[in-house]
Amino acid sequence: MATSVQNKKAKILEKQKKYLFPNHVLYYTEPLPFDHGEGVFLWDTEGKKYLDFFGGILTTSVGHNRTEVTSAVQQQTEKIIHSSTLYPNEAHVNLAEKMAELAPGKLQVSFFTTSGTGANETAVVLAQTHTGNQEVIALRHAYHGRSAMGMSLTGVGTWRIGGTAIGSIKHALNPYCYRCPLKMTYPSCGVACAQDVEEVIKTTTSGKIAAFIAEPIQGVGGFITPPAEYLKITSEIAKHYGGLMISDEVQTGFGRTGDKWFGIEHSDVEPDIMTMAKGIANGFPLGNTMTTPEIAQSMMDAQLTLSTFGGNPVACAASLATMNVLEKDANPTRVAELGNMLRIGLEKMQEKYNIIGDVRGRGLMQGLELVKDRTTKEPAPEATKHLFEETRKLGLIIGKGGLYGNVVRISPPMTVNEEEIAMALDVLDKAFKVVQGAV
Numbered sequence: 321m322a323t324s325v326q327n328k329k330a331k332i333l334e335k336q337k338k339y340l341f342p343n344h345v346l347y348y349t350e351p352l353p354f355d356h357g358e359g360v361f362l363w364d365t366e367g368k369k370y371l372d373f374f375g376g377i378l379t380t381s382v383g384h385n386r387t388e389v390t391s392a393v394q395q396q397t398e399k400i401i402h403s404s405t406l407y408p409n410e411a412h413v414n415l416a417e418k419m420a421e422l423a424p425g426k427l428q429v430s431f432f433t434t435s436g437t438g439a440n441e442t443a444v445v446l447a448q449t450h451t452g453n454q455e456v457i458a459l460r461h462a463y464h465g466r467s468a469m470g471m472s473l474t475g476v477g478t479w480r481i482g483g484t485a486i487g488s489i490k491h492a493l494n495p496y497c498y499r500c501p502l503k504m505t506y507p508s509c510g511v512a513c514a515q516d517v518e519e520v521i522k523t524t525t526s527g528k529i530a531a532f533i534a535e536p537i538q539g540v541g542g543f544i545t546p547p548a549e550y551l552k553i554t555s556e557i558a559k560h561y562g563g564l565m566i567s568d569e570v571q572t573g574f575g576r577t578g579d580k581w582f583g584i585e586h587s588d589v590e591p592d593i594m595t596m597a598k599g600i601a602n603g604f605p606l607g608n609t610m611t612t613p614e615i616a617q618s619m620m621d622a623q624l625t626l627s628t629f630g631g632n633p634v635a636c637a638a639s640l641a642t643m644n645v646l647e648k649d650a651n652p653t654r655v656a657e658l659g660n661m662l663r664i665g666l667e668k669m670q671e672k673y674n675i676i677g678d679v680r681g682r683g684l685m686q687g688l689e690l691v692k693d694r695t696t697k698e699p700a701p702e703a704t705k706h707l708f709e710e711t712r713k714l715g716l717i718i719g720k721g722g723l724y725g726n727v728v729r730i731s732p733p734m735t736v737n738e739e740e741i742a743m744a745l746d747v748l749d750k751a752f753k754v755v756q757g758a759v
């Protein structure tokens with residue numbers, strides 16, 4: 321390998337270590353800098369090619385260097401890059417119109433920010449303003465962001481830096497069927513865990529809540545997928561105690577779960593507020609909080625607010641182009657078909673490899689929980705790390721999650737095709753063979 325190529329990587333890793341906070345979580349024993357991408361493929365700085373089945377954390381929704389997105393960005397950049405939310409902008413309002421078309425129910429108005437964290441901050445403040453209540457119910461194993469409020473909403477201890485805890489946020493049991501917190505089994509359990517939301521409201525709040533916030537599938541938590549009835553029961557409990565239902569669609573939005581544009585739509589629940597980011601603009605920083613015109617009015621009546629970078633015209637242009645590609649080439653029906661193929665392949669792998677304890681998820685959001693023993697379900701974080709190194713060697717990028725660091729997250733760009741899914745399954749099979757052999 322040419323020395324200049326090796327130097328490039330070494331320099332990146334050296335500067336990473338010297339100039340960035342050491343708490344940046346980096347995958348792999350030797351961190352992996354990427355140089356460029358095309359479709360579902362990535363190339364590292366040494367020219368090695370990888371299949372990208374994590375999409376920069378479910379964010380590159382229509383693939384790398386997608387022409388429609390790149391040219392929309394170029395065109396907008398030449399017109400105007402920034403004006404702030406103080407001035408109406410064509411890309412901003414056009415995107416808001418598109419969001420209203422895609423969103424379910426009465427969710428018709430948007431407030432754009434720059435991240436999922438920002439979207440959730442907006443959602444909670446909105447719910448507090450609208451209801452006049454302060455307390456919020458979130459779920460254990462949830463992830464909602466990295467601000468003080470985002471970490472406080474989060475229910476995975478490892479992501480709550482420094483023990484920060486703001487606001488009156490309480491965490492209810494989550495519907496983690498594989499490791500049921502009540503040691504029961506679905507469906508004979510009658511979704512008993514859902515009742516914990518009421519128990520938590522009655523015992524740890526004043527009885528009047530502002531909101532219940534949940535991810536339709538817990539992402540960082542390890543693609544934990546609730547039983548169909550769970551979100552309906554819990555959102556009705558929240559409503560009974562005065563709270564709005566916030567669906568955090570940061571990972572599950574834009575068709576990712578297949579068949580529907582948003583994850584909550586699988587549950588027959590009309591959320592009062594939905595938050596989104598990640599896949600919204602194929603990698604451009606954009607967050608969005610959607611609600612009904614009536615609820616949005618409460619914030620207007622309360623105080624002033626703005627977002628300097630929110631609704632940035634370039635990010636909005638990228639998002640509009642991303643939505644157009646999704647509608648044309650990777651709509652929710654197509655994602656469901658592809659997800660089905662991926663799921664069947666993963667379930668076959670579970671039959672072969674004992675370390676795969678659970679296969680779960682929906683659409684192109686599939687997770688594998690790795691265990692040392694299927695009976696004890698003891699988590700296997702070391703095997704997960706080993707699988708990462710093996711898949712890296714074989715040229716496949718996957719993601720990780722879960723409180724115990726033992727859930728493999730598979731979520732390729734939604735424009736992936738059948739051949740690419742078959743390639744990824746083949747690599748995973750080879751890697752599992754090595755990892756299973758080493759256990």
Ligand SMILES: Cc1ncc(COP(=O)(O)O)c(C=O)c1O
Nearest residue numbers: 435436437463464465539570571
């Ligand atoms: C469900 C969910 N909500 C919120 C966030 C925070 O988004 P961001 O990292 O863009 O602030 C994330 C990030 O992973 C997420 O998965």
